[in-house]
Amino acid sequence: MLFEQLGLIEPILKALKKEGYTTPTPIQEQSIPVVLKGKDILGLAQTGTGKTAAFAIPMLQLLHQELRNSKGYKHTRGLILTPTRELAIQISESFEAYGRYTGITHEVIYGGVSQHTQTLALRNGTDILIATPGRLLDLMNQGYVHLDHLQMFVLDEADRMLDMGFIHDVKRVIRELPKQKQTLLFSATMPPAIAELAGSLLQQPVRVEVTPVSSTVEKIDQYVYFIEKNQKLTLLVHLLTEKNIKRTLVFTRTKHGADRIAKDLKKAGIGADAIHGNKSQSARQNALTNFKRGKLKVLVATDIAARGIDVDALEHVINFDLPDVPETYVHRIGRTGRAGADGSAFSFCDGREEMSNLRGINKLIGLKIPAVEHPFESKGKEVATPNTSTSGFKRRARA
Template sequence: MLFEQLGLIEPILKAVKSEGYTTPTPIQLQSIPIVLEGKDLLGCAQTGTGKTAAFAIPILQLLHNSTPAKPGFKHIRTLILTPTRELAVQIDESFAAYGKHTGLKHDVIFGGVPQHRQTIALRNGTDILIATPGRLLDLMNQGYIYLNHLEIFVLDEADRMLDMGFINDIKKVIRELPQQRQTLFFSATMPPSIAQLANSLLYKPEKVTITPVSSTAERIEQSVYFVKKKDKQSLLETILRDQRIERTIVFTQTKHGADRIAKNLKKRNINADALHGDKSQASRQNTLNNFKNGRLRVLVATDIAARGIDVDSLEHVINYDLPNVSETYVHRIGRTGRAGAAGYALSFCDTEERPFLHSINKLIRQTIPSVSHPFEEAAIMEANSANPEMPKALPRRPKPHNRRGKVDKRDKTF
């Protein structure tokens, strides 16, 4: 099916075409008609499925078709609540791209920057507001934001909202929303706490589920390196000498770790920078833009900072630290292997992280193959001494692949 068959108006079709899209993704195909009918939507989908366009496109059409004939002050008619500044900016960019021929106004607000420019935009009026919870509540309390004209409310990345401790902020926002509204609720996972929140917000919702989290990893070539913690940095530098890895995100558990890894890579003349919440918004946006534009080869990021990052043609993801939540692993590696492209996920695992690896294998219903490397034997000896029940044999090494995904018999390192 093509976008033309979804009943979209010409201004939006023109914008979609100019962005180079002709065929909707599965979540867009299922969600757009539901939203256009004015129904509430419960979407279980993660970053990389085309989720943003799945709600941005129909929202733009609904607002465009109901815009008053006489121009006047633009009240906030749609609110999109999202957990991070980076994701808020990306959603705003999507509304700019798809809505450029509609005449609708959109603005984005988030913390970490002075509020002056944001309050000026709000005074001038806007149709669509994209916001993070903290700054939204702050400006509501100051009297800059009123939601009594709201028609559509979108809660995006609901599971991440709860992980980041925003549940009380979300409840405060909800209390200010009109009872008569359309609500769109998106979450990558649907644990009981999320399902309970969805039930409290939605009225007879249509449900759309795309790519269950446990199966996302199936299309990505994964491998694990058993390595001692003290050898991880050297192993990372060894891997990054492979020039086929043109651009990669390296995930770490802590902000301090991200800074340290990036600093050490720079010392080895590897173009890297860190992305985490302690950096200023201007610094984070500059780093992200450099990575998207190809001026930065390695982005070392924490999970919260990297949530929502959408980079075209990203082939490699490296888990410097394994996450202690299995679903987080799937979110991480889901940033590669998009739109049918090749995707490679490399993970480092020390002795203490073996239980995390076991949980990940259980979730994705496969055993991630291990890779031989110069630091491997010491890691196996350490693990065997810590756990005598572990197999003594060295893990097997999967065949290396070239950029097209074919076996490269000449390759000796990866």
């Protein structure tokens, strides 16, 4: 199916063509016609499946069809609530791309920066507002944001909202919204608290589900290196310098660890930076922008950034530390192998401390991640070094 077959208006089709998009992803193909009919949606889909366009495109079209005089104050008619600043900015970029010919305006607000620029931008109103929960509540309480005329509401990454402790803020926002509106809720998983929220928020929703958490990894080549903790950095530098890895995300368990790895990589002559919650918003955005533009070879991230980073054509993800929660592994490696592209995920496993983590991951994804040899075996014997292409890996079974 092509976008032209989804009943989209010419301004949006023109924008999609400019972006080079012709074929919708499964979540887009299933969601867009439903949203255009005015129905609520319960969408089970992870970041990387194309879900931003699945709600952005029909929202732009529906609001465009009721476009008011562009002069003067604009009431906010669409609201997207998302958990992280990075994701809010990326959603804003999507609305900019898809809505460039529609005349629909949008603004993005998030915490961690001064609110002055954001309140100035809201002075004349906006058709669509993209926001994180805390900053939205602040500006609502101060009278800068009014949602009385809201027609469409998107709750994105609902389970991430729960994980990050934002669910109470989300409920406070929901209480201020008009009862009559179209609501789209997207979540990668459906824990009881989110299922309960969906039940109270959605009206006869259409359920759209793609790529369950345990199957999203099937298109990604996965490998594990059994390596002692004190040798992980040496192996990382080796992979980045000797292999055909142009750009990669490296995930670590702690903020301190992310900073340390980025610093050590810089000392080794490898362009790297870290992104995590303790960084200022400007520092995080600069690092992400430089990474997207290819100025950095490595971006070292903590788990809080795992589902907020959207980088096109990312071929590799490296788990410097294995996560404690198996689902987190899936979210991490989901940064690669997107939209049908090839992707590879390499994980470093310290056999003394992380074997239980690895067993949990294997159980969740329903396969045993193959181990590959490396030049830093604990016995001190050098072995053949694997290439980064799938065919170059030497697999071996591990108990």
